[in-house]
Amino acid sequence: MSLRVCDLTITRGGIKVLEGISFDLRPGHCLVLRGPNGIGKTTLLRTVARLQPPFAGRVEADEDALVYAGHADGIKAQLSVAENLRFWAQVFGKTEISPALEAFDLVPLTDRPAGALSAGQKRRLGLARLLVTGRPIWVLDEPTVSLDRDAVAMFARAVRAHLSGGGAALIATHIDLGLAEAEVLDVTGYRAQAAERDDFDEAFL
């Protein structure tokens, strides 16, 4: 159930952004991606989550091991908190949602329509979705946006519990999550160099 990325090159809008990235993510480990805005962290995570094909290189992971959470939480405003979570649980073939509600302190909000939640509460609901999927490898893009300090601690606790249960997490973030055991990968060094060619070949790059 580990994730392995070999010599990966990724493109955004047909332009290479990062190249030659390799890392290993084993169960019980957490890898934090860092780098300035626009460097390609989101693109890297979307490639790992198989939302877009790599330009070169490979992503090796069991197809049913990953769960992805991006900038948007995929929450329906017209459904209640419990209905939202139950939907995602069913999609992933699960039924239990109460541990997820407890872990992100959503129990008092269970029957509230998701449209009436604050931004931070919505994000907590989006993160609670990770728990109901039961998937071992979390791929998270800026998970702590609009969370307050307590909620960040809540999230860190959830990640730690996930890791100790044999899970793994790949997180792109700017803030310090307080996860001492997390390894850090700064992707700035992998920025793709523009090829100096006057010629142009098949791919126009």
Add this chain to the structure above:
Amino acid sequence: MSALLLRDLRLAVRAGGGFGLGLAFFLIVVVLVPFGVGPAQDLLQVIAPGVLWIGALLACLLSLDRIFALDWEDGSLDLLVTAPLPMEAVVSIKALAHWLSTGLPLVLASPLFGLLLNLPVEGYKPLVLSLLLGTPALSVIGTFGAALTVGLKRGGLLLSLLVLPLYVPTLIFGAEMARRGAEGLSTGTPLLLLAGITCGTIALLPFASAAVLRVNLR
């Protein structure tokens, strides 16, 4: 899979606009026609099957861009792709949900609107049957169009432009069946052709829709 269908239907009910809007639009089209062509009963009687079919088609078209646009905006579509559901199943269920929330109410309401246009008695059964057979194809084809335009800002007009030519065969056979029924002729041939088109689109088009959706999410 049933979870996705139930969620979409629940959203259609709660958000309003799902069941009601299409029907209201259908009613308006049917009401506008006598204003346009005059109130002569015998003329309305002749054009009723075609008008009802075009009204149903336009009402169906109106709600197409909602099939994927909302899920695209709130990020659910990305999450659905990484979920253990095949893309082909996702688009098929989306089409089914669209048919249940838009097509089926149109089918059920069509006899009432036929009354407004003075449709002959023997025309009701073929009309309802033709719509029942044809509207699933409209939903499936529309889902393909919605998948094509999902990432585009202001994709609504483009969606109509792309989908309307694809609707031509369904419209021709459907309206022909309703017309022959109203004139008391045999409806067997157009019925079979219409059923063939509907079965064919349901069987094959989800693959194209899924491929298109994958490209759009890249």
Add this chain to the structure above:
Amino acid sequence: MNLNALWEYANPKKFIQTTDRVLPWVSGLAVVALVVGLVWGFFFTPEDYRQGSTVKIIYLHVPSALMAINIWLMMLVTSLIWIVRRHHVSALAARAAAPIGAVMTVIALITGAIWGQPMWGTWWAWDPRLTSFLILFLFYVGYMALWEAIENDDTAADLTSILCLVGSVFALLSRYAVNFWNQGLHQGASLSLDKEENVADVFYHPLLVCIAGFVLLFIALVLLRTRTEIRARRMRALLARERMG
């Protein structure tokens, strides 16, 4: 001939180099064939005993109608090549061909209307052939609009290719669906492999020259437009790279 060598021309640079040499010849031949065919057809053929001089519009109508259909087929083939082998030139050639096909369809419709007025007494009739050409025109318009609407070139190529595939199936269905009305004013095919069915030889030979002229004209235009598309694409790639720094 080694078929694999053909794929070399799918390289944009090789394509530009080759067409540099080919284009003047094709353009020249197109002009010669069109001038010969049209002059021969208009001035050196007898008038039809029933249709009078109106029959001479056949030299524009038939070739443009033929091209309108065959250009869509060419787009279908290049779209398939793009989907299967992902040669960029193939996708761009389909994009380049679409407006030419749309114009051919319009020419066929307009010349048809001009011909139809004296013959049938009406500019337009919902005849199966006329109707299916109108539908074909709608498909061309939708296809071009989709290309224009999408910013990312590869995404646009993928989506339009699939649209072309699906559209072909539905265009064919529509063709047979309108036949279902079975009422037609339009005469049967002007050309067919069965010699008995053909128009008389005096009309036939200049018509063939005109068709050859239209085909050559299309080849010249599509090569020219594909070159433009390749350069535009190249320019966008360079600009994007510059923005990246």
